[in-house]
């Protein structure tokens with residue numbers, strides 16, 4: 303608001319200057335009351351002009367301050383965390399990550415009972431859900447010299463929200479430990495499991511003519527082979543693509559065979575929510591007047607659907623969740639036509655490796 307004072311004082315100075323001018327004019331030239339009133343009106347006019355400009359400046363400054371406030375809040379919200387929740391007296395807190403959506407759990411020492419929520423969640427507003435719990439002494443007559451272990455795994459079972467571990471929880475005296483299945487590492491939060499990328503870390507045993515595909519909880523060695531067809535022959539043009547050799551002139555069955563076959567391998571977790579876009583097929587250039595997309599075949603057809611998502615793009619959708627472990631295939635066909643005459647067919651074979659776990 304300090305910026306506004308110079309404007310205000312400028313207006314006051316202007317008024318003083320005008321009055322000063324009026325006083326001298328009156329003394330020296332004996333102007334009539336009419337002249338004095340005219341001068342005062344001019345001063346008034348000038349003042350109102352300055353007032354309008356002052357209001358305009360104030361409005362613009364408010365807008366700038368509001369924009370600055372919003373951008374500052376946006377910076378704060380990125381990667382923002384809730385403040386460290388208080389530790390209840392005679393109790394303890396489980397959970398070390400205080401980011402939005404994360405949970406902390408509270409336990410009391412033996413012979414104390416928890417009053418308040420057992421679990422609190424860090425909300426988008428960067429406040430913890432619920433009230434701060436406290437531990438109340440149960441019964442003073444109980445024997446206080448014996449420590450009783452609390453089975454945290456039993457208190458927060460795997461199948462329920464607020465579970466302590468993503469996979470397996472093992473109770474230990476005074477604490478607990480999370481375990482992950484083979485092919486996963488325990489994450490830094492000591493609760494979740496992170497897939498080990500065997501392909502990236504060279505922990506696979508795929509041969510030279512195979513391609514290593516990392517999957518959740520493991521890996522797959524795949525070998526791309528071009529199809530053997532009666533009327534058309536194919537040549538491998540890259541590790542994941544086969545192209546048809548030119549057909550003899552007039553050989554209709556050859557020219558109707560796919561011009562190219564591309565292979566793609568995707569890794570997903572079990573029971574992934576559907577519908578979900580899995581893959582997009584696009585034509586780089588179009589020669590004909592029509593492009594058609596469709597599901598040509600593959601195992602597990604009931605799980606997939608092909609939809610058009612643009613003039614030159616088709617989308618492979620997962621329409622129902624798949625329970626792992628499982629391997630499914632879908633073939634997306636793109637055909638190019640000119641006046642209903644087939645110009646070419648392009649096949650994309652998508653293989654889906656579904657992990658046995660939901661992570």
Ligand SMILES: [Ca+2]
Nearest residue numbers: 498517519520
């Ligand atoms: Ca893996």
